[in-house]
Amino acid sequence: MQKITFLLVFLIGTSMGAQVIYQPFDSEKLGERRELKIQLPRNYNPEDKSQYPLIIVLDGDYLFEPFAGNADYQAYWGEMPKAVVVGINQKNSREKDLFYDKEIFFPAHEGASFFEFIGMELIPYIESKYNVSNFRIVAGHDLSANFINYYLFKDYPIFRAFILLSPDLAPEMTIRVQERLSTLKTDTFYYVATAENDIVDLKERIIGHNSQLEALSNPKVHYKYDNFEGADHYSLVGMGIPKALNDIFSLYKPINRQEYTDHVLTYPEGPFKYLEKKYADIKFFYGFEKKVVENDIRAVASAALRNDDRDALRDLSRLARREFPESMISAYYTGMYFENENNLKRALHNYQSGLLLNASDFIDKDMLLDKIYSIKDKN
Template sequence: MNKILLLAICVFFNVSAFSQIIYEEFNSSKLGESRKLKIQLPRNYDSNKDKVYPIVIVLDGDYLFEPVAGNVDYFSYWEDMPESIVVGIMQGDSRYEDCAYDDNTFMPDEDSAKFFEFIGLELLPYIDGKYRTAKFVIGVGHDFTANFLNYYLFKDPPLFNGYIVLSPDLAPMIDDRIAQRLPSISQKVFYYLATGTDDIKGLMESTEALNTKLVGLKSQTFNYYYDNFENATHYSLVGRGIPNALEKIFSVYRPISKKEYSDVVMKLNTPIHQYLIDKYATIEDLFGLDNPIRVNDYIATATASEKKKQWESLREIASMAQKDYPNTILGDYYMGRYYEENGDPKKAMRTYQAAFDKEEVDFLTIDMLLDRADKIKTDFGY
């Protein structure tokens, strides 16, 4: 809660000083006109030539872009989500034509069908072609544009991997259609829905009705999250919903926290090193990101392996750390611990001593390694 309160105070302050904001005019053949775009690139985009980034498409970019971009920058700074490219579509008064639906079918009408195709057939291919993108795309919308996001669920496969749907002004029948459609989608879908107790009454009621239909869906590919914020209005719920949505959608991406360590890792009945491998395989599978395992996660799982006396897991973790961080003492320390506990003190001593000229990591210091080596030498007379 304190983190969210801090975020509310500072996240919108001078975002452009930390990340690259680009303003563009995009000429659309589908729309027969140009549209203004706001694009935020990650802080170190130019220096990380091999890195790829998920995309966040923001409808109602006139007022939603800044809160979304600020939160993305803040969360990615603390590694609670991957750095991402944020694309805001300026709509202004055209939002109603862009996102209208037919009075009979309640699906996109002639004008909104053009806007539908503009995003899927023009804008996203343009962003993919110009920037280094990962194959994970989130859409964000509010009221009228939030409803419009739902139409992309009916593409096969759906255009977006994640949907942040804030107080949607739902079209008739769309709730039933979504509930029927979702179980048949084979790819992973993350769907976040939010309203507030002081939201516009009709929107709050229809959002609650949609939640009732979605919360009970049984699907291994559908990841659903819902918030009804106490005392939040139609507009203030946006500021609370965006960080909650990002935090939940990217929960698996975050470094292992104290809670994950105590509630999950320490309660595993399976090898701890496999949990670490599976965590990063999931990150790659979901978000298209081949990230190295973080130092934090090596330390967390190695510590758990020691406490649970899973010495083979400790050996595997140490071996992986030696490969990922060969210039640090990280892997050598835990490999030495493995040798100690596995009855090979001489090999442990030599492993500690061999790392004396490497870089220290977190609480692991050269003095710690040499002290352990000296203790073994004293105890065994080597």
């Protein structure tokens, strides 16, 4: 029976900040204790049913902090979902943890035990303790970046995204990864980074790795590669982490100018149907729901007005009332719909009712008053 002992919980900043837990973990697979670092999302509430992606970081001694910081930063701005980040310290066990057989080039001995520790002990424990989703990311640097490839070869990989920062690739790894990625049937992200001044031997193999993988034609594999100019084996980590997270969660991001122009305005079924599809795709792709954000409501409203799409405005007003009943958002977009229908009486009523609700990031009392005075001037 494994024993879990909590040592210390640090709250970064105020109670509103991300929680970082430093915790020893007694592993039966490894037959010894390992040190974990766990960052929970800001305002994490165990009673809340929200689920969060899980990011497992090898070489947690030095990789955890940059991953935790980037995940917290991007989530703060809505560029990615809040996530649970778990780092595994390996300073005193790295060589044996990442060991692979020199004949078959797969994990053996302590390396096989460490492989099983992550999949059979660590992840089940995190799932039992925290509200994490099935969308899991794994990351490593040089030797540990090579090691995470082995999770691809399971019949049903336990990770959906792989971040390899300057991987020290084992022999035959490239051809094995290419063959495996060609047959995957689940959407999978695979990110590789090197740098202009990376370790020469590693860089040569990584470039060869990329030359094989860039020819992949499997639509289920989302492959990205970076060769950072002016960076070296260590500084590329600071460049690769935000780039990888940005690529992995590109679908999750709020609607930007390019998406608005290329897709929202031109979607054949109208902008509101595009919004529904975007959020359905997020749920299907990542396995968890995203609450509609105000930025995307604004984008759809703008497109509906530009295209004179009254049905889209009507559906958007209903969504606003359903999702934001206590916010000025609901009153503003309902009023916008009735104003567009030239039902000024109902538009005025909604704008006025919004004065008693909570302001949002983009809508305040001044905006509602402008609408109210504009309608009264028309009368």
